[in-house]
Amino acid sequence: MKELTQRQEQILELIKSNLELKGFPPTRADIAKTFGFKSPNAAEQHLRALEKKGVISILSGASRGIVLNESHSLKNIKNNEIPIIGLVAAGQPMLALEHVEKKLNIPETMFRDNADYLLRVKGDSMIDLGIHEDDLIAVKKEKECKAGQVIVARVNDEVTVKTFSKNKEGKIILKAANSKYSDITLDPKNEDFFLEGVCLGVIKSF
Amino acid sequence: MKELTQRQEQILELIKSNLELKGFPPTRADIAKTFGFKSPNAAEQHLRALEKKGVISILSGASRGIVLNESHSLKNIKNNEIPIIGLVAAGQPMLALEHVEKKLNIPETMFRDNADYLLRVKGDSMIDLGIHEDDLIAVKKEKECKAGQVIVARVNDEVTVKTFSKNKEGKIILKAANSKYSDITLDPKNEDFFLEGVCLGVIKSF
DNA sequence: TGTAATACTGTAATTATATACAGTAAAATA
DNA sequence: TATTTTACTGTATATAATTACAGTATTACA
Numbered sequence: 001m002k003e004l005t006q007r008q009e010q011i012l013e014l015i016k017s018n019l020e021l022k023g024f025p026p027t028r029a030d031i032a033k034t035f036g037f038k039s040p041n042a043a044e045q046h047l048r049a050l051e052k053k054g055v056i057s058i059l060s061g062a063s064r065g066i067v068l069n070e071s072h073s074l075k076n077i078k079n080n081e082i083p084i085i086g087l088v089a090a091g092q093p094m095l096a097l098e099h100v101e102k103k104l105n106i107p108e109t110m111f112r113d114n115a116d117y118l119l120r121v122k123g124d125s126m127i128d129l130g131i132h133e134d135d136l137i138a139v140k141k142e143k144e145c146k147a148g149q150v151i152v153a154r155v156n157d158e159v160t161v162k163t164f165s166k167n168k169e170g171k172i173i174l175k176a177a178n179s180k181y182s183d184i185t186l187d188p189k190n191e192d193f194f195l196e197g198v199c200l201g202v203i204k205s206f
Numbered sequence: 207m208k209e210l211t212q213r214q215e216q217i218l219e220l221i222k223s224n225l226e227l228k229g230f231p232p233t234r235a236d237i238a239k240t241f242g243f244k245s246p247n248a249a250e251q252h253l254r255a256l257e258k259k260g261v262i263s264i265l266s267g268a269s270r271g272i273v274l275n276e277s278h279s280l281k282n283i284k285n286n287e288i289p290i291i292g293l294v295a296a297g298q299p300m301l302a303l304e305h306v307e308k309k310l311n312i313p314e315t316m317f318r319d320n321a322d323y324l325l326r327v328k329g330d331s332m333i334d335l336g337i338h339e340d341d342l343i344a345v346k347k348e349k350e351c352k353a354g355q356v357i358v359a360r361v362n363d364e365v366t367v368k369t370f371s372k373n374k375e376g377k378i379i380l381k382a383a384n385s386k387y388s389d390i391t392l393d394p395k396n397e398d399f400f401l402e403g404v405c406l407g408v409i410k411s412f
Numbered sequence: 413t414g415t416a417a418t419a420c421t422g423t424a425a426t427t428a429t430a431t432a433c434a435g436t437a438a439a440a441t442a
Numbered sequence: 443t444a445t446t447t448t449a450c451t452g453t454a455t456a457t458a459a460t461t462a463c464a465g466t467a468t469t470a471c472a
Contacts, residue, residue, distance in 0.1 A: 110310055233429055244452075430458080442445075
């Protein structure tokens with residue numbers, strides 16, 4: 001399913017909230033009025049776009065004949081609980097039960113991809129990217145990553161969060177986002193480097 | 207509430223099943239067809255009777271404007287969807303539907319308190335706290351706040367995110383978390399200051 | 413650089429729908 | 443027994459709503 005534009009997302013939200021509040025879908029005129037469109041056809045075309053992208057169905061000829069398709073239906077709120085991982089001691093696997101602080105139900109659409117776990121950050125090596133101590137980073141397990149991505153990796157059995165890149169000789173360079181720390185250069189053949197996952201985002205609490 | 211006749215019970219059931227199966231209420235013609243009435247007015251009058259007995263409401267002028275009253279309502283889906291608010295133009299209310307990008311189902315335990323909405327950050331005034339452009343801040347509507355808290359406020363109708371404090375004379379001081387910006391001092395009596403809410407946390411996507 | 417997709421305005425026709433009015437008839441209720 | 447309620451038929455009409463057609467302008471994309 002293609003991604004929705006911001007406007008399409010808004011239209012979809014309006015349909016949902018109309019269903020929730022009033023009990024039935026909006027008309028084209030309702031939509032146009034809400035967003036200030038001067039033509040009901042603007043709404044019509046947004047609906048067609050949503051239908052094309054598979055999020056709604058339009059029942060031809062029926063007034064208010066807008067049906068939310070399965071995944072977007074109000075009824076199914078998916079349970080997507082992922083663990084919050086605290087401090088991981090050297091040599092221990094990431095998802096060992098002992099490290100799980102609690103679980104959080106993270107909506108799939110919160111980050112660009114579905115996260116596998118949340119890792120509580122220790123240290124200040126990534127503050128220039130807005131990642132501070134005790135923040136949670138959303139991590140997706142991956143076997144590969146691209147230059148510039150924020151990753152979670154094991155280096156000699158220690159879990160670390162850094163920005164990934166490679167130099168001309170094919171060596172891995174791990175950069176901290178903090179001028180206090182200098183780069184780590186690793187030879188993937190000799191050194192003990194293991195990619196735990198890619199960082200999708202950050203959750204920060206005040 | 208008076209008791210329903212058998213026929214009225216049937217009509218009510220039809221409305222419910224129509225809502226469940228199709229997602230919206232039936233028309234008078236739909237009802238008439240289902241029961242074999244030769245006039246839509248038969249359905250109309252049953253609806254009037256149901257309204258009189260308090261089990262439904264009829265929204266005059268709206269097609270399919272049949273609303274089930276509380277006790278007969280179908281849905282009890284408790285989700286915690288909160289809207290993502292994009293750019294809010296000066297003078298406009300925060301939660302106007304037009305600003306809603308989409309909604310996210312945020313678990314109540316994600317932040318220290320339940321957020322009312324997520325606001326997409328514009329500008330770099332809070333980068334020292336790890337809040338960057340396009341991050342989402344989780345906001346709880348509050349009427350009061352404490353010194354040191356990150357708040358969302360209106361200053362002369364513009365929405366702004368700052369750290370809140372007061373000086374000895376009781377004036378409000380809004381601090382940016384960025385040395386580029388200097389403090390804003392406001393006299394709460396004269397200036398147009400309105401507290402939209404308190405920032406509970408940040409969601410950041412890479 | 414051309415093409416598709418997005419995001420609308422504007423008009424208008426057709427159909428869908430609500431709803432008023434005028435009846436008939438049986439059953440329930442005061 | 444008179445009256446209201448229930449349960450319809452039948453007709454008609456205003457308006458609610460869908461939806462086609464003809465445009466314009468901008469942005470995304472290949």
